[in-house]
Amino acid sequence: MEHALSDADAVPRSAFALEHASKRYGNVVALDDINLDFATGSTTALIGSSGSGKSSVLRLLLGLEWPDHGCVKADGHVLERSRLLALRRRVGYVIQDGGLFPHLTALGNLALLPRHLGWSAERIRQRAEELAALTHLPGDVLERYPAELSGGQRQRVALMRGLMPDPDALLLDEPLGALDPLVRHELQDQLKLIFDQLGKTVIVVTHDLAEAAWFAKRLVLMRKGKVVQDGRLEDLRKRPADPFVTRFVEAQRHLPEASP
Amino acid sequence: MTAAWRTLGALCLFLLLPIGVSAEPVRIGSKQFTESVILGELARETAREAGIQAVHQRELGGTSILWTALLHGDIDVYAEYTGTLTHELLKNVSPDADIPTLRARLQPLGIGITDSLGFNNTYAIGMREDRAASLGVHSISDLLAHTDLRFGFSNEFMDREDGWPGLRDRYGLTQTQVRGLDHTLAYRAVASGAVDAIDLYSTDAEIPYYHLRTLDDDRHYFPRYEAVYLYRLPLEQSAPAFVGALRKLAGRIDQSAMQQMNAKVKLQGENENMVVANFLGIRAQRDDSGFWSRLLQRSIEHIKLVALSLGLAVLLAIPLGILAAHLKRLGQLVIGLTGILQTVPSLAMFVFMIPLFGIGTWPAVAALFLYSLLPIVRNTHAGLVGIAPELLESAAAQGLPRSVRLYRVELPLATRSILAGIKTAAVINVGTATLAALIGAGGYGQPILTGIRLDDIGLILEGAVPAAVLALLVQGLFEGIERWLTPRGLRIEARQ
Structure with a gap:
């Protein structure tokens, strides 16, 4: 970690790490000998253009893909197939447009894992109502099917689904990518509040630098499977590691004056 | 959702349940043509007269199906022809083998054979009377002069050793327009002029009806097709009365009797059961279904x-x-x-x-x-x-x-x-x-x-x-x- 965050008082415990991880799909290099560490309770934004490998990081952390070289660690232990189910249940994963199952109602989507874990219907409903309040989702929406929900509602339900088992971490892959600007703006505010309120380890993937800076102090800019720069927004603006960083920063309009 | 799938599963199991258990009456089979069905009915009525329970599984298909079924014990009796036995079913047997020879050959297979029922239903080649007259065709040899004639033969005749290939070789026939037809449809084809000649069974009721000329087999190609019953030998122990009655049918049906029964069923639309009862001189078991x-x-x-x-x-x-x-x-x-x-x-x-x-x-x-x-x-x-x-x-x-x-x-x-x-x-x-x-x-x-x-x-x-x-x-x-x-x-x- 060349760019460890300076405001951490103690040495933070690592929730996830990639060590010399490489991954290629045929001839396409998705990740090229990458090292990243995500501290427990921290919020990190992975940014970069499409195909930079930022989504692959999440997929490797969840064991949806395995690195060709190097290793993935969760809580300091190398990821093993036998412990995959347990790991995934401690991590909420939210993707663009939600990935909700169309054959189940919103509540059915939320209940899928808890029911398998043996939760009572009562407990599932209580937890769902709790999360509906947290995400400002109207209660009657829970009985509807995904096809009957708006884009924003679908995204809220997807977030709730990730949060149902009260996971230690949230991995979000372009969670607001499919939304119109107004809804997107509203959800950015709410997500930020939720991240701060819950204090979970959060890794959010986005191609929007402003959104990334709104969510996280630590930004990881990726390009062609490598980390170009890992730091705060000011670092990217004032001390770019590479001309690409400057180009990427300048390509974004309406940046906030200072990071929150 | 799962409830629905479980119901579907239960439905599948339910569909598998009705697996019938049947008693063991004598099972008589017949091939898919009228004469065979009549002879099947005749065997069934004979069994009934002998006080034996019998069922008739009609129209089971062609020779190979009946023969296999008999060998496997799926049926107990069916009517067959000696020519089919010598040419198709038994290997290394002389084409003109008599019934005692066949009986000896069938015994190791566990199959018994009655004597001839009294008629010879051989293959023959037939043409429309007017067409044959205009071409001057009386015998199969006369066909040699008319190489453009169209033949329509039953599918079985096309393939069997004693059918078309052998006939062609024996007479040196060169006709190339040869089509496979269903036997019952062949009569209509020849009557309408769609084909010129077809294969016949010599007891077919349609021969006089459609005014067909049976061509003389001047080189004696077609073997004798004496009608007999084949039965499984164990029947001699389990239903001796029935086998005895079956044997007594030998010699009782001559060519014209068979042609008449065929005509009654085929051309006058009478029920096989009634025709057989008439022939036996008994009251028909009314089919009141x-x-x-x-x-x-x-x-x-x-x-x-x-x-x-x-x-x-x-x-x-x-x-x-x-x-x-x-x-x-x-x-x-x-x-x-x-x-x-x-x-x-x-x-x-x-x-x-x-x-x-x-x-x-x-x-x-x-x-x-x-x-x-x-x-x-x-x-x-x-x-x-x-x-x-x-x-x-x-x-x-x-x-x-x-x-x-x-x-x-x-x-x-x-x-x-x-x-x-x-x-x-x-x-x-x-x-x-x-x-x-x-x-x-x-x-x-x-x-x-x-x-x-x-x-x-x-x-x-x-x-x-x-x-x-x-x-x-x-x-x-x-x-x-x-x-x-x-x-x-x-x-x-x-x-x-």
Whole structure:
């Protein structure tokens, strides 16, 4: 970690790490000998253009893909197939447009894992109502099917689904990518509040630098499977590691004056 | 959702339940032409007179089906011809072997043979009288001068050793326009002038009716076809009275008696049962089953065939489809193999099942089962493979084990496709099952077969119309099931 965050008082415990991880799909290099560490309770934004490998990081952390070289660690232990189910249940994963199952109602989507874990219907409903309040989702929406929900509602339900088992971490892959600007703006505010309120380890993937800076102090800019720069927004603006960083920063309009 | 799937599973099991257990009457078989059916009825009436319970499985198909069924013990008796025994069924036997010789040859096979019933139903070649007269054709040799004549021969005659190939070689015939026809249709073809000459059985009722000339076999090619009964030897112990009565029929039916009985059934539309009773001088056992009870009986047989084969196919094909969707290589193999099964002609598929399962319901169920596999396997595979990858990943990322993902996510999402496959299989099955009558499984195919044999459109419709109605009902039923089983969310999604 060349760019460890300076405001951490103690040495933070690592929730996830990639060590010399490489991954290629045929001839396409998705990740090229990458090292990243995500501290427990921290919020990190992975940014970069499409195909930079930022989504692959999440997929490797969840064991949806395995690195060709190097290793993935969760809580300091190398990821093993036998412990995959347990790991995934401690991590909420939210993707663009939600990935909700169309054959189940919103509540059915939320209940899928808890029911398998043996939760009572009562407990599932209580937890769902709790999360509906947290995400400002109207209660009657829970009985509807995904096809009957708006884009924003679908995204809220997807977030709730990730949060149902009260996971230690949230991995979000372009969670607001499919939304119109107004809804997107509203959800950015709410997500930020939720991240701060819950204090979970959060890794959010986005191609929007402003959104990334709104969510996280630590930004990881990726390009062609490598980390170009890992730091705060000011670092990217004032001390770019590479001309690409400057180009990427300048390509974004309406940046906030200072990071929150 | 799972409740619905469980219900479907229970439905499949329920469909498999009605496996009949039958008593053991003497089983008489007959081939798919009128004379054979009459002789079958004659044997049945004879058994009844002798106080033996007997059933007649009519119109089981061609020689090979009856012979195999007799050897396997699926039937006990059927009427055969000596020429067929010497030329087709027994190896290394002289073409003019007499009945005692045949008896000695059949004994090691566990088969007994009666003496000749009294008539020789040999093959012959026939032409329309006027056509033959204008060409000056009296004997088969006369055909040599007319190389452009068109022949229409029954499919069996085309292939058998003592049929067309041998005839061609013996006489040096060079005609090239030779077509395979169903025997009963051949008469109409020659009468209408669509073909010039056909093969005949010399006792056929149609010979005088259609004014046909039987050509003289001047080189004595056709062997003698004395009618006899073949029976399983154990019958001599289990039903000695019946075997005795059967033997007493020997010498009692001459050529013209047989031609008359054939004509009564075929041309005057009399019931085989009545004709036989008249001949024996006994009161006919009245066939008092009316149209509706016949229809009910056949519907039960037909639905049983379709339901059993479809139920079994669903039980195997859905797991195969799942396997194929998860293991790519194996998937290609499974779909390829079931595809090959589909290309086997349906009649051949039924006949292939006879050595394995005998005749009757089970070989028919097996053939229909094999036919049903492909649509279900393919649609299950397609339904699963077609699920959006992000949904599969969403399920995996939640930490749900494979089995839960399959039952709660993948199968429900593939429901429509799977049901469409089952529906296709069911509708195809209803149609194909009409062929099952050829191997003794009954159903709507029975009146169709009889109707074709007797050239009776009414009888054909008695089978064809209910089969079409059943196909429509099955289609409707599955559309209902689809509505009931398809998750509501998918229907809403499809509407948008």
